[in-house]
Amino acid sequence: MKALVLAGGSGTRLRPITHTSAKQLVPVANKPVLYYALESLAQAGITEVGIVVGDTHAEIESAVGDGSQFGLSVTYLRQEAPLGLAHAVMTAREYLGGDDFVMYLGDNFIVGGIEDLVSRFREERPAAQIMLTKVAEPEQFGVAELDVDGRVVGLEEKPAVPKSDLALVGVYLFTPAVHEAVGELKPSWRGELEITDAIQWLLDRGHRVESTIISGYWKDTGNVTDMLEVNRLVLESLEPEVAGSVDSTSQLIGRVVVEPGAVVRGSRIVGPVVIGSGSEVSASYIGPYTSIARDCRISNSEIEYSIVLPRASISGVRRIEASLIGHDVEVTPAPHTPRAHRLVLGDHSKVQISS
Structure with a gap:
């Protein structure tokens, strides 16, 4: 066959x-x-x-x-x-x-x-x-x-x-x-x-x-909805493993995988979560059902129930959830003034903005 x-x-x-x-x-x-x-x-x-x-x-x-x-x-x-x-x-x-x-x-x-x-x-x-x-x-x-x-x-x-x-x-x-x-x-x-x-x-x-x-x-x-749901399901069976570096000021709760070469500093990780090799997480909160791929950078941010693809960068963002973030994406906070949204979006994108 x-x-x-x-x-x-x-x-x-x-x-x-x-x-x-x-x-x-x-x-x-x-x-x-x-x-x-x-x-x-x-x-x-x-x-x-x-x-x-x-x-x-x-x-x-x-x-x-x-x-x-x-x-x-x-x-x-x-x-x-x-x-x-x-x-x-x-x-x-x-x-x-x-x-x-x-x-x-x-x-x-x-x-x-x-x-x-x-x-x-x-x-x-x-x-x-x-x-x-x-x-x-x-x-x-x-x-x-x-x-x-x-x-x-x-x-x-x-x-x-x-x-x-x-x-x-x-x-x-x-x-x-x-x-x-x-x-x-x-x-x-x-x-x-x-x-x-x-x-x-x-x-x-x-x-x-x-x-x-x-x-x-x-x-x-x-x-995206079904992709996030499958990600949640697979992460449910995750076995915790820390092969990377986690400093003493960080807190890992539940089923968390930190792959070789990944670094976690001053952060709170609530599983199930997987952090890919070469990624760095600092001063951030990573919530349940989140997959962070290799070589990502997450600092001073909060994210949960999401998939982050390789080499993405998230910095200074208060809250991200139920999101699929692509390769080499940069996510940063918008300026406080003027109060406006600045967007660069590909064809067929879907965006939800809190007014």
Whole structure:
């Protein structure tokens, strides 16, 4: 069995961060989201992985390399444009050959891994096996309809009127039967080749499609709110460790990780918190559920429930919360007079200002 990991796409919901960085590499607890997917595949016993990449291919390839750090053998597959999940399968047709495969969306996060799901698929080998979870807004997802016996009878992508509240999680398992289905598809109203249409094609022709409703945690980390929530969840399992330098005037409370080369001076850190290597925190308060990446500088400031990316600097800021702060960002207080806001914002930014 092989794996197909989707790491293309433009990440529009995470702009402006994704104007300069691949969305799959935005860190959760100081580790890129994509790494969690690759580790999950390795734990399930899969060693051959094709990664579908687009415009951010150079960054993805630099971060993952040949896959050996995960115990994997990685092949990169260029997709001409993000034309749908089924189009990604079509792009990988030669690589996949006649093998069964797992398709894993590289910006999805699933607690507990997929070992049980893969084992079940290997034993039963339905044409397709999908994971479902109940969501509050099913119209934002691919939606599955089940009959009274729990069998999948229909699927639809982002329906205006959903027939259930069961959304497809971003992990799919297929036999080679899916290639015929993909080859018969026409673009949807979104202009994409939908994987839900391919699975529906299999159903319509009598192929067996199995589903598993998961009760554990799943998130599509495509927006800031979900990214912060996943960061919170991962930090909950943090084991405290101080490998850097913490002076006697600082206070560490709860689960705090200070990575090698990090320095904490005159500060109060309330975990769960991770402070990356080479970062310096001085005269500051770092509150729960905060990840500070490598080589950051935080002084005379307060921040909590946030993600700070590498080389960011925060100085003299009273309070920051629920924020995603990008690479090489500088955050400083505004002048007291005149009383005005000075902003330099990238395209598609969202800003909240207290008046």
